[in-house]
Amino acid sequence: MKKYRITVNGKTYEVEVEEITAPAPAPKKETPSVSTIEAPKAKAEPAPTPAATPKKATPAGKLTINAPMPGTILSIKAKPGSAVKKGQVIMILEAMKMENEILAPQDGKILSIEVTEGSSVNTGDILAVME
Incomplete structure (x- = not known):
């Protein structure tokens, strides 16, 4: 194995890279021809807007915690009325087979x-409301 140091952004x-000594596949005898075909131009139509799900109004001075991505709620760690600290896990959201912790953005109290x-x-769905 060889070690390399790579800088990206x-x-x-x-x-570490492992060298594999398998024989390379034989090159194909035929060369595919490539041609450019221009697609017909379609009239510009406005994209259909998805049906908006109604969202609850948040009372003034309250903070909503929204879903960062689509997924399924696996577990809820905080209860309404409980005090939470900034960075405390409120719930677990599963998205693309990964468990994502939804954290309290500030110290406060979970209202709902x-x-x-x-x-x-x-x-963007509202997960919890806190003050």
Whole structure:
């Protein structure tokens, strides 16, 4: 194995590469021809707007915690009325087979939890309200 140091966007990474000594596949005898075909121009039509899900109004001075991505609520760690610290886990959201922790953005009190365990959420859906 050989070690390399690679810099991508200002970050340096160390990688190990293993050399595989398998024979390379034989090149194909035929060369595919490539041609450019211009697609017909379609009239510009406005894209259909998805049906908006009604969102609850947030009282003034309250903070909503929204879903960062679509997924399923696996577990709820905080209860309405409980005090939370900034960075404390409020709930676990599963998205693309990954468990994502939804954290409290500030110190405060959970006023309400707007979802239940097992429910599906979309990006931007209100998960909880806190003060």
